[in-house]
Amino acid sequence: MSAQATLADAPNQLDVSPGNPCPFLRALVAGGWLNDEVEPLGKVRDTIVRASGRPLPGAVIVAIAVIANGLTPAPMLRNARKGLRLSALRGGPLDKRSSGSRLIDANGQFQAPELDRLASFASPKPLPLGGHELGLNLPQITAMMDANFARARSTRRRVDRAMMNAEWPVLLKFMGKDAADGTRYLCVEEVQVLVRDRRLPGRVVERLGGERAGG
Ligand code: HEM
Numbered sequence: 001m002s003a004q005a006t007l008a009d010a011p012n013q014l015d016v017s018p019g020n021p022c023p024f025l026r027a028l029v030a031g032g033w034l035n036d037e038v039e040p041l042g043k044v045r046d047t048i049v050r051a052s053g054r055p056l057p058g059a060v061i062v063a064i065a066v067i068a069n070g071l072t073p074a075p076m077l078r079n080a081r082k083g084l085r086l087s088a089l090r091g092g093p094l095d096k097r098s099s100g101s102r103l104i105d106a107n108g109q110f111q112a113p114e115l116d117r118l119a120s121f122a123s124p125k126p127l128p129l130g131g132h133e134l135g136l137n138l139p140q141i142t143a144m145m146d147a148n149f150a151r152a153r154s155t156r157r158r159v160d161r162a163m164m165n166a167e168w169p170v171l172l173k174f175m176g177k178d179a180a181d182g183t184r185y186l187c188v189e190e191v192q193v194l195v196r197d198r199r200l201p202g203r204v205v206e207r208l209g210g211e212r213a214g215g
Contacts, residue, residue, distance in 0.1 A: 013032075013199075014031075014036075015030075016029045016030050016036060016108065017036050017087030017108070018090070018106065018107050018108030018109075019087040019090045019091075020089050021095060021104055022086075022167075023104060023171075023194050023195045024051075024171060024174070025086055025089075026108075027198045027199060027200045028047060028048075028051070028200075029198075030199070031198075031200065031211060032212030033208055033212055034047055034086065035086070037085065037086070037087055038082055038083045038084070038085050038086075039083045040082075040083040041079065041084060042062075043083075044062075045058045045061045045065070047208070049061070050208055050209070051174060051204055052173070052207075053204075064094070065079060065083075066080050067079075067093055068089055068092055068094050069084070069089070069092050070092060070093065094163065096152075096163060096164075097152075097155055098152050098155055099148060099149055099155065099156040099157070099160040099161075099164075100148055100164070101114055101118060101148055101168075102148075103115060103195045104195060110195055112196075115192055118136070118144060118191065121140045121144040122136045122140060122188050123135070125137075125183060125185045126179050126181055133187055133188075133189065134188040134189070135177070135185030135186055135187050135188060136172075136185055136188065136191075137184060137185045138184070141168045141172060141186065142169075144168070145164040145165075146161075149161045172185075172186050175194075175200065175203075
């Protein structure tokens with residue numbers, strides 16, 4: 001299914017809090033698979049594993065979700081007992097502030113010039129049935145992450161660069177496509193639809209068990 005078909009076929013989406021800066025989690029909220037307020041860690045884990053379509057270490061996802069709203073004992077205990085608060089990720093330990101792609105600003109708004117910047121790291125990838133589309137393979141994703149880290153020189157934390165490895169390269173695993181030459185790549189158009197429209201590609205939606213929002 002193409003990105004256009006996903007957009008045209010999908011029902012209305014749910015609102016997503018600006019306090020949720022993760023493009024992947026924003027799409028899961030918009031599609032109705034996760035709640036923006038609070039969601040038990042087991043459900044967060046199972047939903048992400050289902051979306052990935054592969055065996056994932058669920059314990060790692062739970063560990064990330066435990067610390068995502070704060071590193072002191074109180075928020076960690078609260079998350080472990082009650083769940084992850086997706087609308088309160090901003091300002092938390094995983095928020096890189098401006099060290100990331102800057103595709104979604106602090107008000108939850110999509111920043112089109114940053115998508116153009118991301119696309120500048122991409123190149124045409126040959127499609128299995130002929131033709132090409134713009135995509136980023138792992139070395140190109142790495143170059144973009146290095147550049148994102150470099151431009152945030154005055155505000156970045158050292159841990160920000162390591163955290164990026166759990167974002168874009170994981171997205172490549174979850175929704176990457178295989179080019180005719182076997183290269184795995186992130187399709188730029190699909191990244192745009194994910195970040196701007198909060199919609200996942202049809203093949204990921206199918207793994208999640210179909211569209212939820214509005215129905
Ligand atoms: C419990 C699970 C997760 C939590 C708590 C979480 C949290 C976050 C947060 C707080 C950010 C903002 C970082 C920033 O300030 O730049 C972020 C960004 C991001 N996350 Fe997630 N995330 C989770 C799972 C995932 C998964 C499974 C994927 C991929 C499939 C993913 C992909 C990304 C990407 C691509 C970004 C954008 C980074 C950038 O703009 O440079 N996340 N996530």
